[in-house]
Amino acid sequence: xxxxxxxxxxxxxxxxxxxxxxxxxxxxxxxxxxxxxxxxxxxxxxxxxxxxxxxxxxxxxxxxxxxxxxxxxxxxxxxxxxxxxxxxxxxxxxxxxxxxxxxxxxxxxxxxxxxxxxxxxxxxxxxxxxxxxxxxxxxxxxxxxxxxxxxxxxxxxxxxxxxxxxxxxxxxxxxxxxxxxxxxxxxxxxxxxxxxxxxxxxxxxxxxxxxxxxxx
Numbered sequence: 528x529x530x531x532x533x534x535x536x537x538x539x540x541x542x543x544x545x546x547x548x549x550x551x552x553x554x555x556x557x558x559x560x561x562x563x564x565x566x567x568x569x570x571x572x573x574x575x576x577x578x579x580x581x582x583x584x585x586x587x588x589x590x591x592x593x594x595x596x597x598x599x600x601x602x603x604x605x606x607x608x609x610x611x612x613x614x615x616x617x618x619x620x621x622x623x624x625x626x627x628x629x630x631x632x633x634x635x636x637x638x639x640x641x642x643x644x645x646x647x648x649x650x651x652x653x654x655x656x657x658x659x660x661x662x663x664x665x666x667x668x669x670x671x672x673x674x675x676x677x678x679x680x681x682x683x684x685x686x687x688x689x690x691x692x693x694x695x696x697x698x699x700x701x702x703x704x705x706x707x708x709x710x711x712x713x714x715x716x717x718x719x720x721x722x723x724x725x726x727x728x729x730x731x732x733x734x735x736x737x738x739x740x741x742x743x
Contacts, residue, residue: 529564529576532664532711536560539709541584552596556588559709563616567661571625571648578619578627578646582709583611603679609636617641625649629668638677644670662713669706 539559545552563580566573586606591597618630625648633642646668650661674681 529566529579530661531562531564531714533562533714534559534582535710535712539711540707541589542706543589544704544706552591552593554589554591554597556584556590558588559584559707561709562714563664563666563709563711565648565664567648567650567664568624569650571623571650572621572627574621576621578616578629580616582614582707585611600681603681604636614642633672635674635677636679640676642670642672644668664711666709666711667707669704671704 536558540555540557541559543552543554559582561580561582563578563582565578565580566576572578586601586604587610589597589600591600613634614631615634616629616631620628622628622645627646627648628643629646630641630643632639646666649665649667651663651665
């Protein structure tokens with residue numbers, strides 16, 4: 528049974544690297560939100576387990592350090608109408624103990640495209656004592672995109688022209704890479720919460736409801 532985890536925005540980031548006619552372009556955003564359902568083990572993923580989830584990043588959080596480029600990029604994206612980039616996992620395949628191939632839908636500026644990539648799954652500190660009991664998991668992956676697939680033309684400001692990305696032609700200097708690192712914490716169920724409460728009260732579950740040892 529997969530365990531649900533929610534991303535920790537302050538510890539989850541995306542980095543985008545590309546090129547332009549003048550110099551490399553780099554942008555980053557902290558504050559990814561969303562969730563993932565996964566069955567982690569001490570070494571990564573349980574064999575045969577599936578992964579599902581959703582990740583969101585606000586367009587306004589993406590910053591390159593060049594305010595002119597950022598402003599023009601947001602204008603072209605129409606960030607007021609489409610404030611988020613949303614990725615949704617629709618299929619998965621475990622390809623190694625710590626690696627999973629994900630098929631997903633990427634929604635960007637009102638357009639949705641099917642994408643595929645790989646994620647590395649790690650469990651800080653080796654996780655819990657049983658499958659799915661780890662308190663935190665880390666998901667990391669890198670992928671290349673071409674923004675023209677979402678009908679977006681990259682910004683151009685004077686002599687600076689941002690290259691659109693990589694459609695697989697292998698054009699030197701024009702590949703754009705997107706790297707994600709997301710930290711997620713396990714969502715506690717009502718059973719977990721109740722049991723922890725009973726432990727704090729030094730009451731066993733058998734002692735609830737008027738039985739010997741009860742008395743919340």
